[in-house]
Amino acid sequence: MQPADAAPKHGSTQAASTRLKRFARHLATDHRAVRKAFPREALARIEAAISAGERSHAGQVRFVVEAALPLSLVLARQTARERALDVFGRLRVWDTEGNSGVLVYLLLADRRVEIIADRGIHREVGEAQWQSICRTMEAAFRDRRFADGAVAGIDAVSALLSRHFPRTGAAINELPDQPIIL
Numbered sequence: 001m002q003p004a005d006a007a008p009k010h011g012s013t014q015a016a017s018t019r020l021k022r023f024a025r026h027l028a029t030d031h032r033a034v035r036k037a038f039p040r041e042a043l044a045r046i047e048a049a050i051s052a053g054e055r056s057h058a059g060q061v062r063f064v065v066e067a068a069l070p071l072s073l074v075l076a077r078q079t080a081r082e083r084a085l086d087v088f089g090r091l092r093v094w095d096t097e098g099n100s101g102v103l104v105y106l107l108l109a110d111r112r113v114e115i116i117a118d119r120g121i122h123r124e125v126g127e128a129q130w131q132s133i134c135r136t137m138e139a140a141f142r143d144r145r146f147a148d149g150a151v152a153g154i155d156a157v158s159a160l161l162s163r164h165f166p167r168t169g170a171a172i173n174e175l176p177d178q179p180i181i182l
Contacts, residue, residue, distance in 0.1 A: 053158025
C-alpha cells in the first residue's frame, strides 16, 4: 500500500518522459530551424503585415521567434508564457506613449504562441480572443505553414486592435516592425 501523498509511478514516469522530450526538442532546435521555418521572404511578409495593420490601429505590434530556450530555463521548467512575459519586458514592448504594445511570441521548439498585450489593450480584448489567435497560429505551424500562420495571426491581432483601438491622427511608429529572432 502506498502512502496517501506518494505520486503514482505511472504519472511520474510520464512526466519525466515529457520533460526529457522537451529537453531534447530545445537541444535540437537552433537558428537553422528558425531560418528554415522563416526564410527572408517570410520575415518580409510578416513585417509588411505589421506595417499594414499599424496603419489602421493605434497599437504597436512586435513579432518574436525564439528557436529554443536556454537549457537552464528548460530545466527550470519555464513555460512559453513566462518567457513571453520576460521578452515583453526586455524588448520594452510596454514602453509606448499610449501603452499600446502587443507582443506575438513564438517558441519554435515547443510550437507555442503567446500574445502579451499592455493592460489597457488586454482589458478590452480579453484572454479568450488572444488564445483563439494563438491556437489558430499553432495549428498552421503544426502543418509547417509558418509564414501563413504568422501573417494570419498578425492580421487577426490587427483586426482586433482596429476594432478596439482605431487609428486617430497621424501614425507614429514607436517600435520597429521587423520580426525579431532571438
